[in-house]
Amino acid sequence: MNRRLDIEVGVAYGSDPAQVVALLKRVIAATPDVAQHPEPTVLFLRLGASSLDFSVRACTHDFSNWANVRSDLMTRIYAALNEAGIEIPFPQQDLHLRSVSEQAAAMLATPRPTADES
Numbered sequence: 001m002n003r004r005l006d007i008e009v010g011v012a013y014g015s016d017p018a019q020v021v022a023l024l025k026r027v028i029a030a031t032p033d034v035a036q037h038p039e040p041t042v043l044f045l046r047l048g049a050s051s052l053d054f055s056v057r058a059c060t061h062d063f064s065n066w067a068n069v070r071s072d073l074m075t076r077i078y079a080a081l082n083e084a085g086i087e088i089p090f091p092q093q094d095l096h097l098r099s100v101s102e103q104a105a106a107m108l109a110t111p112r113p114t115a116d117e118s
Contacts, residue, residue, distance in 0.1 A: 001061075002035065002038075002059045002060070002063065003060050003062075003063045004058070005060060005066065005069065005073060006055065007055070007073065007074055008045070008053060008056075010050070010051030010052065010054075010089065011086050011088060011089070012051065012052070012087035012088070013051070013089075015052055015087070017044050019084070020052070020054060020081075020086060023080055023084055023086070024054065024056055025040070025042055027073070027076045030076070032072070033060050033065070034060055034073060035058070035059040038059055040056070040057065042054060042055070042056055043057070050089050050091045051088075
């Protein structure tokens with residue numbers, strides 16, 4: 001019995017999609033208990049709000065242990081992205097203030113100490 005493993009991965013804008021796809025395919029091929037038939041697939045899904053989003057679709061023949069196989073694959077993906085210097089971003093938003101009180105403006109204008117100065 002096969003069990004399909006679906007993993008979505010978001011990487012930072014500026015990453016090379018071809019490099020990400022190749023890296024994910026290498027990780028899939030090197031992960032024990034991930035079946036090579038049916039052939040695993042890596043798809044570039046979308047230009048997300050904070051990331052370039054990819055999908056890893058693979059199978060395992062170890063149906064009763066699929067959660068551990070998926071966990072191992074995810075751990076290996078994270079390590080490979082980290083080693084390659086490919087960032088996994090977190091959502092960010094810019095805040096544009098139309099108006100603030102004088103006190104708030106003064107606080108915003110005051111330089112804050114850096115970690116070295118603390």
